[in-house]
Amino acid sequence: MDSAAERLAKYRAMRNFDKTAEPSGADSAGGTGNRFVVHRHRARRRHYDLRLELNGVLVSWAVPKGPTLDPKARRMAVHVEDHPLEYADFEGVIPRGEYGGGDVIVWDRGSWAPVDTDDPEQALADGNLHFDLFGEKLAGRFVLIHPSRDGDGKQWLLLHKQDEHATAGWDAEEHLKSVKSGLTNDEVAAAPPARWRSDLPAAEAEVPLKTVPAPASEKELTALRELGASGTWQVAGRQLKLTNLNKVLIPGRADEDPITKRELIEYYTRIAPTMLPYLAGRALNTHRFPGGIGKPGFWHKEVPGHAPKWLHRWHYAAAEPDDVQQYLVPSGVADLAWLANFGALELHAWTSRTSDVEHPTWALFDIDPGPETSFDDVLTLARLHRTALEHLGLAGLPKVTGQRGIQVWVPVEPRYTYAETRAWTETVSKTIGRTLPDLVSWAWHKDRRGGRARLDYTQNVLNKTLVAPYSVRPRPGAPVSVPLAWDELDDPDLTPDRWTVRTVLDRVAETGDPFAALLNVAQRLPQL
Numbered sequence: 362m363d364s365a366a367e368r369l370a371k372y373r374a375m376r377n378f379d380k381t382a383e384p385s386g387a388d389s390a391g392g393t394g395n396r397f398v399v400h401r402h403r404a405r406r407r408h409y410d411l412r413l414e415l416n417g418v419l420v421s422w423a424v425p426k427g428p429t430l431d432p433k434a435r436r437m438a439v440h441v442e443d444h445p446l447e448y449a450d451f452e453g454v455i456p457r458g459e460y461g462g463g464d465v466i467v468w469d470r471g472s473w474a475p476v477d478t479d480d481p482e483q484a485l486a487d488g489n490l491h492f493d494l495f496g497e498k499l500a501g502r503f504v505l506i507h508p509s510r511d512g513d514g515k516q517w518l519l520l521h522k523q524d525e526h527a528t529a530g531w532d533a534e535e536h537l538k539s540v541k542s543g544l545t546n547d548e549v550a551a552a553p554p555a556r557w558r559s560d561l562p563a564a565e566a567e568v569p570l571k572t573v574p575a576p577a578s579e580k581e582l583t584a585l586r587e588l589g590a591s592g593t594w595q596v597a598g599r600q601l602k603l604t605n606l607n608k609v610l611i612p613g614r615a616d617e618d619p620i621t622k623r624e625l626i627e628y629y630t631r632i633a634p635t636m637l638p639y640l641a642g643r644a645l646n647t648h649r650f651p652g653g654i655g656k657p658g659f660w661h662k663e664v665p666g667h668a669p670k671w672l673h674r675w676h677y678a679a680a681e682p683d684d685v686q687q688y689l690v691p692s693g694v695a696d697l698a699w700l701a702n703f704g705a706l707e708l709h710a711w712t713s714r715t716s717d718v719e720h721p722t723w724a725l726f727d728i729d730p731g732p733e734t735s736f737d738d739v740l741t742l743a744r745l746h747r748t749a750l751e752h753l754g755l756a757g758l759p760k761v762t763g764q765r766g767i768q769v770w771v772p773v774e775p776r777y778t779y780a781e782t783r784a785w786t787e788t789v790s791k792t793i794g795r796t797l798p799d800l801v802s803w804a805w806h807k808d809r810r811g812g813r814a815r816l817d818y819t820q821n822v823l824n825k826t827l828v829a830p831y832s833v834r835p836r837p838g839a840p841v842s843v844p845l846a847w848d849e850l851d852d853p854d855l856t857p858d859r860w861t862v863r864t865v866l867d868r869v870a871e872t873g874d875p876f877a878a879l880l881n882v883a884q885r886l887p888q889l
Contacts, residue, residue, distance in 0.1 A: 368418045371442040381459045382557040386445020397473040397494060398449040399428060403546050404463035409533060413473055415481060418443040422517060427533030428499055430521050438519040450567060452541055453553040457716045464550035467541035471496030497540045501526030545881050550714055551641045574637060574694050577630035585627060596630055599671060599695035603702050610653045614838035620862060628862040629697040635874050636831040643710040644675055644688035646826050651704030654835040664689050672696060675715045690715055706833050709826035720775035724782050725820050725827055726790060728767045733812030736857060738800050740850050742814060743767045745793045747847050753887050758875055761857040763834035763842040768827055774883040783821035788889045790816040830876055833862060841865045844876035
């Protein structure tokens, strides 16, 4: 029998542990345990990985459609390299560009037992292993069959026997949460619950990460309020050098006081737990107004050289030499505080994650009103989007922009290219536009639209963005872009700039975040 080191040689040769957070594994066998684990792994293609502990390693198969309890289903299972035992607990994100790049969750786990054999390794060598699984999702008698000795020998079949656990039509894709963390792949991709340190012993290697950061504490906020015009502030364990805190960035409305940089920093550190799920794991474009909105703002993407080392940066490998190379990927409260001090009023996150940058996770509809478009007209167009999504069987929700318009965000499975998503949204938008042609123009330039609204599908492009949920807008009073429930479109008090940095936190405390229900959703776009 080969040692664990020999059996893991192929696994290790395929990975660069300086770049990927996967466990490298111990060289000695870890005993004769009987664990099994199934990972749901979204790499280049989504699949499930069945792993059985055997002789010091996890013998592994990739199952594209996932295991099933349906005895009539025959699942293809591709035999892959043995994995280290520590991999049974691995959950996180493998960086894009590395082998198997994508997000991984512990979809099921438990114990297993071979059936009708005292030598399961020999049964596998013979191409026929019967075994029982005792998991949280999977249970009962399974069979791995190698139907042919031809070819590369990797193609097997995974079957479930007809027993008391058999369930007709059982589909793994209807059971998407991790049995370890309770998170979906989307949630792990947005904010991994832990990071694996391959340089530490296995018992210490999994370093927990805060998946939902706490907002700035009252003690921290008090220190911010008492700080002079400039100084050092500690928040979320980070020290920040803050400057020009009393500088007015945004004038108030009517008799309201203006918004200073200090208040902007406070807002972003308080809204951070609600806002970060829409930013985490995504490159960020910012609209900066360091001199306040009385002066022209400008777009900023490159992380400056003076930025703190602890800010998470992402190198865009596909960038041209004269394009932006390093983007900020916000991951915590302190990141948002730093951005606010940097004069970044508006935050715009990419609709794809850095782990899979070519495939967006949102399809976006932007109702961009013209000079002659009333807010009632905008609401009418938004309701037509709701009708269209209901007809198509898709979940999506509206968001006021904080300016004049409304956007509709639809979560999608990251399987489509930007071109495919854009083409799909264009078809839906033009179908809606034909319903009320007097309200809609398709002209690119505003001065050619006759004052009418444009249903803008063109933001569904790599590195083109819409304002993030809960971002501030550069308008008097500091209005905020706020997600809505559909029935809120019928609220007579609704305006696109209703909530500001001074009122939106009360709304979130009272009603929660409507978009949170979309964070767990990954939908396929129906054919049109």
